[in-house]
Amino acid sequence: MLLHSIKELRELRKNWRGLKVGLVPTMGALHEGHLSLIKKAKETCDKVVVSVFVNPIQFGPAEDYDKYPRTLDNDTVLCEKEGVDIVFAPTPDEMYGSGNRLSNDTLTYVCPPFFYVNKLCGKTRVGHFDGVCTVVLKLFNIVQPDYAFFGQKDAQQVVIVKKMVKDLNVPVEIIQCPIVREESGLALSSRNKYLSDEGKQKALALSKILNNIKSCYKRGITDIKGLKETAYNFLTEDYELEYLEILDKNTLEEQEYADNNSIVLIACRVENVRLIDNIYLED
Amino acid sequence: MLLHSIKELRELRKNWRGLKVGLVPTMGALHEGHLSLIKKAKETCDKVVVSVFVNPIQFGPAEDYDKYPRTLDNDTVLCEKEGVDIVFAPTPDEMYGSGNRLSNDTLTYVCPPFFYVNKLCGKTRVGHFDGVCTVVLKLFNIVQPDYAFFGQKDAQQVVIVKKMVKDLNVPVEIIQCPIVREESGLALSSRNKYLSDEGKQKALALSKILNNIKSCYKRGITDIKGLKETAYNFLTEDYELEYLEILDKNTLEEQEYADNNSIVLIACRVENVRLIDNIYLED
Numbered sequence: 001m002l003l004h005s006i007k008e009l010r011e012l013r014k015n016w017r018g019l020k021v022g023l024v025p026t027m028g029a030l031h032e033g034h035l036s037l038i039k040k041a042k043e044t045c046d047k048v049v050v051s052v053f054v055n056p057i058q059f060g061p062a063e064d065y066d067k068y069p070r071t072l073d074n075d076t077v078l079c080e081k082e083g084v085d086i087v088f089a090p091t092p093d094e095m096y097g098s099g100n101r102l103s104n105d106t107l108t109y110v111c112p113p114f115f116y117v118n119k120l121c122g123k124t125r126v127g128h129f130d131g132v133c134t135v136v137l138k139l140f141n142i143v144q145p146d147y148a149f150f151g152q153k154d155a156q157q158v159v160i161v162k163k164m165v166k167d168l169n170v171p172v173e174i175i176q177c178p179i180v181r182e183e184s185g186l187a188l189s190s191r192n193k194y195l196s197d198e199g200k201q202k203a204l205a206l207s208k209i210l211n212n213i214k215s216c217y218k219r220g221i222t223d224i225k226g227l228k229e230t231a232y233n234f235l236t237e238d239y240e241l242e243y244l245e246i247l248d249k250n251t252l253e254e255q256e257y258a259d260n261n262s263i264v265l266i267a268c269r270v271e272n273v274r275l276i277d278n279i280y281l282e283d
Numbered sequence: 284m285l286l287h288s289i290k291e292l293r294e295l296r297k298n299w300r301g302l303k304v305g306l307v308p309t310m311g312a313l314h315e316g317h318l319s320l321i322k323k324a325k326e327t328c329d330k331v332v333v334s335v336f337v338n339p340i341q342f343g344p345a346e347d348y349d350k351y352p353r354t355l356d357n358d359t360v361l362c363e364k365e366g367v368d369i370v371f372a373p374t375p376d377e378m379y380g381s382g383n384r385l386s387n388d389t390l391t392y393v394c395p396p397f398f399y400v401n402k403l404c405g406k407t408r409v410g411h412f413d414g415v416c417t418v419v420l421k422l423f424n425i426v427q428p429d430y431a432f433f434g435q436k437d438a439q440q441v442v443i444v445k446k447m448v449k450d451l452n453v454p455v456e457i458i459q460c461p462i463v464r465e466e467s468g469l470a471l472s473s474r475n476k477y478l479s480d481e482g483k484q485k486a487l488a489l490s491k492i493l494n495n496i497k498s499c500y501k502r503g504i505t506d507i508k509g510l511k512e513t514a515y516n517f518l519t520e521d522y523e524l525e526y527l528e529i530l531d532k533n534t535l536e537e538q539e540y541a542d543n544n545s546i547v548l549i550a551c552r553v554e555n556v557r558l559i560d561n562i563y564l565e566d
């Protein structure tokens with residue numbers, strides 16, 4: 001069932017008292033990555049809500065909010081095939097009030113800690129994670145799920161959402177699901193739609209860099225600078241590297257040496273499309 | 284029943300499914316003002332939780348966190364007399380984790396809008412309302428009440444908490460209760476304990492100023508500058524006025540003329556104790 005209003009959702013939710021409710025928060029343009037979250041939610045929960053909301057407050061002014069792919073009809077069909085109980089697709093006005101300027105002058109925000117934000121994607125996407133945490137908490141409060149499902153693809157996001165849940169005592173359990181990849185190794189992303197066929201070929205460099213670092217680590221290299229330098233073989237002038245970092249996967253702290261708690265994270269522009277990917281060094 | 288642990292509270296809370304639960308968040312040092320909130324909660328709800336927590340993150344470094352009155356034994360007795368079901372008195376470590384530096388570098392905060400914060404108490408108490416909203420949301424998530432009870436005494440706080448509830452879709456209804464005063468007119472406050480007998484006499488100026496402005500308004504004066512100037516008769520060198528404002532009671536917006544939506548708010552130091560009070564111009 002497709003719902004657009006918070007009130008209707010809450011009315012329906014009331015009938016689910018005592019049942020295990022799962023939420024899969026998405027920005028739509030659903031692909032196999034999202035479907036893996038939905039399948040996991042269906043396995044774990046009695047009722048599943050998928051939210052489809054391109055959240056304006058997590059996009060910077062120079063980012064792709066307007067052109068972000070919106071495919072609600074198709075998303076709804078996919079969700080129904082998976083047995084999703086409610087697709088919740090509110091408008092920005094429904095979520096933030098009409099006529100509100102969307103800023104911290106007029107709206108209450110949830111602000112994750114600087115230590116977690118001021119690195120990786122947060123460095124270039126100023127305010128992004130404030131917008132993410134704010135909308136995620138709103139969705140949690142609206143849907144009141146027992147479980148919420150997030151993909152490891154957005155690794156910094158999952159760490160920050162888990163931290164928010166802990167810090168604010170949010171009564172929701174976060175379930176993290178692995179990255180889904182094309183056979184080529186390319187991590188699925190709604191933004192892959194922006195790439196040409198050639199661009200998709202070039203984009204394989206991201207997963208190759210990550211896998212190469214992992215196999216170097218498996219062969220005994222733990223020096224972080226050395227591991228990172230192995231990437232430069234792959235990065236020609238077609239790539240605009242934003243970051244390549246090896247950090248503690250739970251705390252996003254820098255490490256002296258790579259170990260089984262390490263995650264390798266990369267962000268890189270290909271054909272001016274910003275792509276991210278990551279891998280755990282432990283299997 | 285007195286509980287110190289979040290886990291124990293949650294366990295007990297589970298048995299209350301389907302009952303109306305009320306939360307009265309306090310910093311302890313309970314007086315008749317708090318008891319009026321508790322009585323209202325008892326009337327409205329099946330189960331009542333009173334939290335007693337002097338919240339470190341809402342005090343500035345130069346403020347009275349260390350010397351704030353702590354009277355948990357007495358508070359517990361008072362709550363039991365009122366038929367409170369749970370007194371929840373966590374330690375700072377229980378609320379914020381042990382060893383955590385309490386800052387936005389390491390913790391997720393709830394940040395109310397600048398427009399609501401950057402005036403009245405928020406102007407001098409930088410970060411105060413971030414700390415208030417953060418702890419209130421945490422308590423809401425821990426206790427999961429249907430209703431939460433706040434006193435009008437902290438008028439800016441109630442407006443900001445209501446705004447947070449709306450902005451973040453928090454599934455809690457805020458019940459605002461009137462200020463309780465001594466027969467003299469002095470608004471009850473835990474900080475009144477800091478005053479000498481003479482100081483308590485002097486502190487009556489606050490309510491006198493407010494009542495005088497209200498009677499001027501009732502006599503037809505709506506000019507805000509004029510109404511505010513009536514205060515200067517009361518303010519000798521014994522008083523350090525921090526602010527005296529007449530604003531829209533719901534939005535805290537400035538008004539051209541006072542009207543039935545106006546609230547008059549004052550903050551003033553007497554014997555270096557910071558006191559606040561307010562009054563609605565409508566009866």
